Amino acid sequence: MSQGNDEEHTLCPAEEIPVNGVRVFPLGRHGIGVFNIEGRFYALSNRCPHAGAPVCHGTITGTTRYRGGYDMDWVREGEILQCPWHAWQFEIATGRSLTRPAWAVKTYPVWVENGYLVVRLTSSGRPATEESV
Ligand code: FES
Numbered sequence: 001m002s003q004g005n006d007e008e009h010t011l012c013p014a015e016e017i018p019v020n021g022v023r024v025f026p027l028g029r030h031g032i033g034v035f036n037i038e039g040r041f042y043a044l045s046n047r048c049p050h051a052g053a054p055v056c057h058g059t060i061t062g063t064t065r066y067r068g069g070y071d072m073d074w075v076r077e078g079e080i081l082q083c084p085w086h087a088w089q090f091e092i093a094t095g096r097s098l099t100r101p102a103w104a105v106k107t108y109p110v111w112v113e114n115g116y117l118v119v120r121l122t123s124s125g126r127p128a129t130e131e132s133v
Helices: none
Strands: 006-013 021-025 032-037 040-045 059-068 071-082 089-091 110-113 116-121
Touching: 006 021, 032 071, 032 116, 040 110
Parallel strands: none
Antiparallel strands: 006 116, 021 032, 032 040, 059 071, 071 089, 110 116
């Protein structure tokens, strides 16, 4: 499949990626991880913008939110990807880093077509990508 300069790839039946799970596909230069977060799919490059770790093999987790003083809450469980090398945190939905907000993991459009996941290998157009840091 092709559309302009973009390349579309059919990956696998969407049901093969469990809710709150991820599968890494050998696409592009570093691989692409497709996450199923509560039934919504997101595709991220498997390269951490910090030092190049295979970030999609990190931990799907939440994060802390400070309430002031010594108080904090645990929030956003299942929405955050923590890098396996230095524990930087990224929003799975956007690729943006919570650790360094100007940085981001590259994201790709992904959708379900006839029950199969399809990913388009093109930049999301977001200004903070691994190339911009
Ligand atoms: S390589 Fe990912 S946080 Fe350092």
